[in-house]
Amino acid sequence: MTRHLLSIDDLSVEQIQEIFETAAEMHDVQRREVKKLPALRGRTVINMFFEDSTRTRSSFEIAGKWLSADVINISAKGSSASKGESLRDTVLTVCAMGVDGLVIRHPASGAAQQVSEWVDAVVVNAGDGMHEHPTQALLDAYTLERRLGSLEGRQVAIVGDLTHSRVFRSGVKCLTKLGAEVTVVAPPTLMPSGIDEWSRTAGFEVNYDLDEVLPKADAVMMLRVQKERMSGGYFPSPREYTVGYGLTRERLAQLKPDAPICHPGPMNRGLEIAADAADAAQSAVLEQVSAGVAIRMSVLYHLLAGEETP
């Protein structure tokens, strides 16, 4: 296994399958009365979150605790970072306490990679700016595999704010590695620049018309409209976004009835996804959350339980 998990590029297809197989076992632990495995006893994991998060941080925390690691959460608010301490000083200080694993989320793209060069601890990227969010991509692909069986040749649509989305960047890499045929859909203003060349080399499709893509999709992943990363001007009005690119009740009817609907959360109900779609029987949103714990247990186990990799 890789030493750090910074990007989906760090993982081979075999390693992804290994993570999935372990996650399936971890899923069973979630249903047990005693939700505890001793694999990381005596190891310390710090969750360092320089951005707000509910599900990613809490699922990393639960994952670490169920594996018997000692887990400490540090958020930017209330830490020395808010007094102006540099990222380097903050992580070096924390690691000097004797930390084995560092789970980091940071608004700057490349932060996790940078931190991994400063410290001895194993680093897991829990989202760095607009770059990557590998554990989200793994749990999304894992959720889809559990619903659909193998992803080989399956049509997956990723829809929404692609420019600002690290979930999309990690997700498209992970899904294409596993053999899925990915089509990405966004309004032109939210399509990343250079997408045409990227899609050609990486092997996925680009489309601007959701109504053309939806009926063929075996699964659809709706992305959140990230209002906090936008200084306005990407689309005229929320209403217009919904009409063009939201998964509305009308569009839900065009979708295959067994095609899972994913959303990494938090959802803007009524904007990118209608309540009818979010709560539909084919929605996989809550499965994604429970898969998130299993996948993160699997990742922490593979990165931290075995012998030290130099």
Add this chain to the structure above:
Amino acid sequence: MLEHPPPAPDPVGSSRTVLDRDDIARALTRISHEILERNKGPEDLVLLGLHTRGVPLATRLAERIAAVEGTTVATGSLDVTMYRDDLRQHPTRTPHRTEIPGDGIDGKVVVLVDDVLYSGRTIRAALDAVSDLGRPAAVRLAVLVDRGHRELPIRADHVGKNLPSARTERVDVQVAEIDGHDEVRISDTGGAR
């Protein structure tokens, strides 16, 4: 069962069959009767096979018990990867399936089934795993081969064959379900293990 005298030292690299297909079949039949005798019947028995080769052995024991008693015995499988005390000495391994019968193991008599008993560390890990899954009335241990060299105060309740061995020797159990045929072999590795 008679204990055999220690085998004469073999030349390095040599390998011989200790149990063949019929020996293994007879040993399993005897163990299944021992389990029934000890438990005074098939009630509340749960046979848990330890991965990898303990799993088919547990299934075979259950089949023999069913043939004798005319009732099915609950079986399952147990993976102890996460409970091992040598996790930090190897690259991580992907755990196998742990499957516990629907009724659970609370109040049951759990018989752990493994192919070879050696240091006892796997069984130590299995006891921890079992206690996370429930509280059995009793836990017993059945193994096809006991090769000695215990490192912990653990012993088997039911043994197919006691096989005194040197630490440099290697004991390989092969079962038809996984390896295509039934055989127990011992080979001298000349010190490498």
